[in-house]
Amino acid sequence: MKTAFRDVKEDIRRRIVRGVWGAGDLLPNEVDLAQEFQCARATVNRAMRELADEGLVERKRKAGTRVLSSPVRQARFHIPIVRKEIEGRGAMYRYALVNREIIDTPDWLRARLGLEQGKQVLHLTCMHYGDSSPYQYEDRWINLAALPQAADADFETVGPNEWLIAEVPYSDAEISFSALTAEAEVAKHLGCAEGDPLFLAERSTWFETRAITYVRLVFHRGYRMTTRY
Numbered sequence: 001m002k003t004a005f006r007d008v009k010e011d012i013r014r015r016i017v018r019g020v021w022g023a024g025d026l027l028p029n030e031v032d033l034a035q036e037f038q039c040a041r042a043t044v045n046r047a048m049r050e051l052a053d054e055g056l057v058e059r060k061r062k063a064g065t066r067v068l069s070s071p072v073r074q075a076r077f078h079i080p081i082v083r084k085e086i087e088g089r090g091a092m093y094r095y096a097l098v099n100r101e102i103i104d105t106p107d108w109l110r111a112r113l114g115l116e117q118g119k120q121v122l123h124l125t126c127m128h129y130g131d132s133s134p135y136q137y138e139d140r141w142i143n144l145a146a147l148p149q150a151a152d153a154d155f156e157t158v159g160p161n162e163w164l165i166a167e168v169p170y171s172d173a174e175i176s177f178s179a180l181t182a183e184a185e186v187a188k189h190l191g192c193a194e195g196d197p198l199f200l201a202e203r204s205t206w207f208e209t210r211a212i213t214y215v216r217l218v219f220h221r222g223y224r225m226t227t228r229y
Contacts, residue, residue, distance in 0.1 A: 003039035009047035011037070016056060016067055027057065027065045042169050045207075061172045061206060079170070079203070081162050082128045082136055091130030095159045098125040098189065102144070102151060109141055113204060113211035119145045124160050127189055134190045139216040146210040160213075168212060170205040177201050177225070180218070192221045199223045 012033075015021055027033075030048065034041045052059045059065045086093045105121045115121075121141045128136040140160050142150045146168075153163055180200045187194045201217040 003037050003043060005039075005043045005046040005050075008033070008037050008039065008044055009050055012047060012051060013056065021067050023067055025067050027067070029064065045169060059172070062209060079161075079165060079173070079205075081165060082138075082159065083162060086128065086130040086135055089130060091135075092132075094129040094132065095157075096127045096129070097155050097159075098127055100124050100155060109214060113143065113206075113214055115143060115211055116145070119143070122150050124155060126155070126159055128159065134220050136220070137186050137189050137218040139218070141214045143211045143213065146207070146212055161215075164213060168207060170207055170212060172206040174204045175201065176203075182218075186218050190218065190220050196221050199225065201225075 012027070021027055027048075028036075030041050030044045033044045037044065048057065048059060048065055051057045052065070056068060057065050058068050083093045083095070101123050102120055103123055105115050105117075105119050109115065109121065110117065122144055124138070124140045124142070126138040126140070127134065128138065138159070138161065142160065142164070144151055147164075149167070150160075150163075153160075155163065178200050179197055182190065182192050182194055182196045182198050184194050186198070187196065190198070192198070198221060199219045201219075202215070203217070204214045205212045
């Protein structure tokens, strides 16, 4: 019988509450915990992520997981599936792959994700539509050293956003939001004027020490983001 992530999560929570691991203590690494619970490492990873979301532990890439000195309430972030977001607004979803290429990793991307020199990435540009109106322009880079199967994936029919969520978990994410003025290429796809103000979301994800992807998501003019926590 497989150990569920909820069982792992509750066991770790009990140990923290009982003082087995006190404030500031470094928890065992995921490999050791997976051996102890006789489960997959991804199961432990998910349990740790939820405990971090709840403010019980703090996770830092390459530094491990520590018990927080005092629990804090943290906002949870779930990577959204754009298809569901559009359908949730009552619109009909349509996806189109604009361009696909495998190239040597650009220097700026190596610096951003900490990738090795001489490796290749898959670069995809895609469009997402709601009721035939432009909704989101996606400019995505996938690390082929971490996900070699992406080179042969069918991105003609399934968007990389949805494919990645189904294919690989993530342990760390870096997200930023900003405004930008539409460049010619983006303006053409989003059906706006060059120089129009647009909403930009940038996201990088890792699984443990492996960089998975970096993406720039540019939304149609007038887009408004709403979050709940």
